[in-house]
Amino acid sequence: MYDYLIVGSGLFGAVFAQRAKAAGKNVLVVEKRDHIGGNIFTKDEDGIAVHQYGAHIFHTNDRKVWDYITRFAEFNRYTNSPVANFHGELFSLPFNMYTFHKMWGVVTPKEAAEKIKEQREAAGITEPKNLEEQAISLVGTDIYEKLIKGYTQKQWGRACKDLPAFIIKRLPVRLTFDNNYFNALYQGIPTEGYTKLIENLLEGIEVRLDTDYLDPATKQELDAMAEKVVYTGCIDAYFGQRLGALEYRTLRFETERLEVANYQGNAVVNYTDAETPYTRIIEHKWFTFGKTPEGEETSHTIISREYPAEWKQGDEPYYPVNDEKNSALYAEYKALADEEKKVIFGGRLGQYKYYDMDAVIAEALLAAEKEGI
Secondary structure, eight states, rough: OOEEEOOSSHHHHHHHHHHHHHHOOOEEOOSSSSSSGGGGEEEETTTTEEEETTTTOOEEHHHHHHHHHHSSOBBBBOOOOOOOEEEEEEEESSSSSHHHHHOOOSHHHHHHHHHHHHHHHHHTOOSSOSSSHHHHHHOOHIIIIIIIIIHHHHHHHOGGGGGHHHHHHHGGOOOOOOOOOOOEEEEEETTOOOOHHHHHHHTEEEEEEEEEEHHHHHHHHHHHTTTEEEEEEEHHHHHTTTTTOOEEEEEEEEEEEEEEESSSSSEEEEEEESSSSSEEEGGGGGGTBBBBBBBBBBEEEEEEEEEEEEEETTSSEEEEEOOOHHHHHHHHHHHHTTOOTTEOOHHHHHTTOOOHHHHHHHHHHHHHHHHTT
């Protein structure tokens, strides 16, 4: 009945589905949740697009990806410039001259570079072996202690000494007065929200919600209906965790409406001390500059506090834990996946990789190209 059964209506599944439909293929999308969009799902709350599963800010330097995705949504010019709060002290992120001036009183890039070098040498780090050493070598001990250590340990539930160095390499460090976090050529937020973007990608495609593909009876029935399966769930769950369970991090959100027009003055404020139980507060209205899609200002606001936690069965998995142990286990599952000639594994969970949204789109387009669609 179908050329492709697509499991999951997140970004990878929706992009692949769109390409398949455009190529004249019969497509069925099944989704375990009661809504489309996966973790980029946004819900309108009295004119404010609430990011139900955490902040999602699109950014890319890939012109092909940008040209593709902007066919399905108009994007605003939102630029991510988060603020770090350490026990009431506010610092500019990403690490830039504003941060260095606030931390050390330095004024010139030369002074900032010398301060970082001085602290790196005092720590005796030459070849960073873990996240802590990598962070100190990049920005010095003071910034590590105030703006990285507590936040990272809350985020990953592990001491920084026990995390691989590569995790911190994605954080920008600039000797300029530039607090544009991503510094990407193309960035922004869909003006009508991410859910509308997914709706446009899935236009004309059959979608079944509240459908658990991994339920044995359901899987057998669905597999018999399609020539190929595109699976975007957890790769270890697909194989019944027969080799053991991969580790993930999950998130819990406390979201509330406040009858004030402006709570924190920024979309994202990170709480970098170890004592505050949440990692950040998101004020959703500032992703659209405080205005509704109709251009009206709202007199209320909606905030979400974000609490990371270790994933357990029944939770939504957000981040793969790409340490040495889990990477080795994933390699074993990848070998099993390669033997499943009828199944394409995609996305963060299907490929057990910490992808940004543009990389997910690029991977989905590549997978479609490999299929000749």
